[in-house]
Amino acid sequence: MSPSGPSGIVFNIQRHSIHDGPGIRTILFLKGCPLSCLWCSNPESQLFTRELSFNPAKCIGCRACAGVCPTGAIRGGDDSGGGGSGSGDSDSNAPLRFERGLCVSCGACAGICYAGARSMEGREMSAEEAVEEVCRDEPFFRRSGGGLTLGGGEPLAQPEFAAAVLRGFKARGFSTAIETAGHVPWENFLQVIPHADYFLFDIKHTDPDKHKRFTGEDTRLIQENLEKLVRAHSHIIARTPVIPGFNDSGAELSAIADRAAALGLKEIDFLPYHGYGSGKYDLLGRPYPMKTLGMELPGTAQISARLEELKTTIEARGLKVQIGG
Numbered sequence: 001m002s003p004s005g006p007s008g009i010v011f012n013i014q015r016h017s018i019h020d021g022p023g024i025r026t027i028l029f030l031k032g033c034p035l036s037c038l039w040c041s042n043p044e045s046q047l048f049t050r051e052l053s054f055n056p057a058k059c060i061g062c063r064a065c066a067g068v069c070p071t072g073a074i075r076g077g078d079d080s081g082g083g084g085s086g087s088g089d090s091d092s093n094a095p096l097r098f099e100r101g102l103c104v105s106c107g108a109c110a111g112i113c114y115a116g117a118r119s120m121e122g123r124e125m126s127a128e129e130a131v132e133e134v135c136r137d138e139p140f141f142r143r144s145g146g147g148l149t150l151g152g153g154e155p156l157a158q159p160e161f162a163a164a165v166l167r168g169f170k171a172r173g174f175s176t177a178i179e180t181a182g183h184v185p186w187e188n189f190l191q192v193i194p195h196a197d198y199f200l201f202d203i204k205h206t207d208p209d210k211h212k213r214f215t216g217e218d219t220r221l222i223q224e225n226l227e228k229l230v231r232a233h234s235h236i237i238a239r240t241p242v243i244p245g246f247n248d249s250g251a252e253l254s255a256i257a258d259r260a261a262a263l264g265l266k267e268i269d270f271l272p273y274h275g276y277g278s279g280k281y282d283l284l285g286r287p288y289p290m291k292t293l294g295m296e297l298p299g300t301a302q303i304s305a306r307l308e309e310l311k312t313t314i315e316a317r318g319l320k321v322q323i324g325g
């Protein structure tokens, strides 16, 4: 049977997660996000299109990529390589140069780079293919009461695909969850609500201006959507990435907890900052924005310890608190 239904762009499938909803879960990460959070640990999730990742440390200098690049983005040290010549040879033994500005992310070089130095982030999948791929973990779902969680990027930025995957998976009898930062039209929520058992909804900050400075957007649409979702769905878990210099003060975290409690939410997950994704920015040719803050970044253990100190006061609001994930 040929794949049918809406298609979407996915950048990762992570199996055996125990933090993103009940039981053992498989997370399907959808590519593309309307926010641009300075701390984003998945920079490959941000663009809605496929893009080239290049790791010079893996390059064995075979020069095959220069011969297939149609734009001359990969050139020999003597500027003779590339340009779609097809030869892959260069008169020079000088190292290849990569000009990312000329790259159109066609993927030709990634297809022939046997060393794995060049790879493409993102692949198009039909909803049917995505469901089949996730269902390979069916035995784990059966044993644990787990299921599928859609993550991102922002999965609700691809609402037709997200809804079709959730619907197809739910029809198999397993639980469905969706992680969202909430900055999408409300109509996108309406498409997935009937098919999602759980929403994991980010509350990053209560101050619209600070939210905009660190994520690129203010809180207005997010807040409106959360208020509507509370009226439309009964299983919503608040999630807060705890980021140094952004929302890690006691006052800011308390304000976030107050907002969650005022909306009647019963659970909040705090996700301490980590810098694990910083190396991925290099591979994509982008600077790591957290570095631009020019501050000493505390370790994850330090932030977790701080959260443990605040846990009791936050629980006093009637919230079940989880730290980490």
Ligand code: SF4
Pocket (backbone or CB within 6 Å): 058, 059, 060, 061, 062, 063, 064, 065, 066, 096, 112, 113, 114, 115, 116, 117, 118
């Ligand atoms: S094909 Fe891969 S290993 Fe060969 S030169 Fe290009 S990047 Fe390096």
Ligand code: SF4
Pocket (backbone or CB within 6 Å): 052, 068, 069, 070, 071, 072, 073, 074, 102, 103, 104, 105, 106, 107, 108, 109, 110
């Ligand atoms: S992905 Fe970029 S660098 Fe690679 S062949 Fe295509 S244009 Fe050239």
